[in-house]
Amino acid sequence: MSLVIWAEGRLVGAGEAALSAVDHGITVGDGVFETCTVFDGQVFALTRHLERLRRSATGLGLEAPDEQRVREGVDAVLAEAVRLDGPFDGRLRITVTAGIGPLGSMRVPGAQSVVVAAQDSMMMPESRSARSPWPRNERSPIAGLKTTSYAENVVALADAKAKGGDESILPNTVGELCEGTGSNIFVERGGELLTPALSTGCLAGITRALVLEWGAEAGLPVREAQEGELPFSVLDEVTTGGVHLALTSSGRNVQPITRLDGVDVAPGEITLAVREVFEKNCRERLDP
Template sequence: MSLVIWAEGRMVGAGEAVMSAVDHGITVGDGVFETCTVFDGRVFALTRHLARLARSAAGLGLEAPDEGKVRDGVAAVLQEGVRADGPFDGRLRITVTAGVGPLGSGRVEGAQTVVVAAQESVMAPESRSVRSPWPRNERSAVAGLKTTSYAENVVALAHAKAQGADETILPNTVGELCEGTGSNVFVERDGELVTPRLDSGALAGITRELLIEWGTEAGLPVREARVSELPFAVLDEVGDGGTHLVLTSSGRNVQPVTWLDGVDVAVGEISREARALFETLCRERIDP
């Protein structure tokens, strides 16, 4: 399925200009977004994604996005995609910017710009990751927010891809394990699957949240880390085979890491169980 785009109430082509050249989302990255998974033409966990979209907007000092308008855009691109090729699996992105503004960082309150796009895609079953040479700033004004100011992640991911990886895992400024450029990370060791605390600077991922909820419900030993439990150096243990890694995100679901810094690494048993559980429940519970 080709890219399907809805912008400000109408369907548009991929090459069609739909935003002002001085939209603050373009000039200074003043906006928020969500990337959702589409299963059989339906958006997974849309309610949770819209709640996080509103939290990110509040964190930037933007007015709450018009949820009705966003849902109209989501419905439009799904309908267009299904009409073209039938029910599809893929990704859907919701972007909300501050709208037309000045050339500098100062903001003029006004109408927001809303764009929704969808495209068919296939998730990879595993990840090849590297350690990032750059940290995530857990004390940043936008830590934990999903904003369109993404250049830091673009540079870090390009560095990873140049080494043959598809993701890079970042520490924070105090040497704790944090997250990937577009994913959360879980560490399997000592019979548990543990993910960094949100005060590490990590994004409150929807898949992360659901894996903790569903894993706990199913009796899997999955939880958030205790204070100082996961230093970045825990990655040194992965090559020995006793510690394992999993990435989670809307573009990955629950994805074991099978290659780290150029070395093949093993997948843990709990990691396999967590992936299987999520793959089943995400289609049975489309809007948990």
């Protein structure tokens, strides 16, 4: 399926101009976004994604996005995508920027731009990850927000790609395990599956939250780690087989890491059980 794009109230082609050259999302990366999974032509967990979009916007100091306008774009994109190719599995991205503004960092209030795009895609069943040489700043004013200021992630992911990986795993500035560039991380150790606390600076991932909720519902030992419980050095135990890793995100669902820093590693039993629960529930509970 070709990329389907809706921008500012109309469907546009991939090569067609859609936003102003001085939109703040372009000039200074002043905006927020959500990437959602699409199952059979329908968006998964849209309500949760729209709630986080609002939290990211207000955390960035932007006005809360117009939800009706965003939903209009989502409906238009999905309808066009299904018309072209029928129901599909893939991803949908919602982007809200501060709109047209000056070339500097000052904003013009009330000038938001909204773009929605969808495309079919396949999730990879496993990840080959690499440790990042750069930390996530848990004290940053945008820590935990899903913003379009993504340059740090782009650089870190390029570093992982150069090492043969598809994701980069980051510490924070005090040496705690934090997250991937576009994913949350889970650590299977000592009969439990743990994920770093939000205080480490990681994103409050939608998939992360559902893994915690659905895992507990299924009676699996899944929880958020306590402060200091997951240092970045825990990754040293992965290659010896004492620890197993998984990534979660809307583009990955629950994805075991089977290669770390060029070394093959095995997925954990709890990780695989959680993945099975998630794959079942996400098809049956479209908007949990």
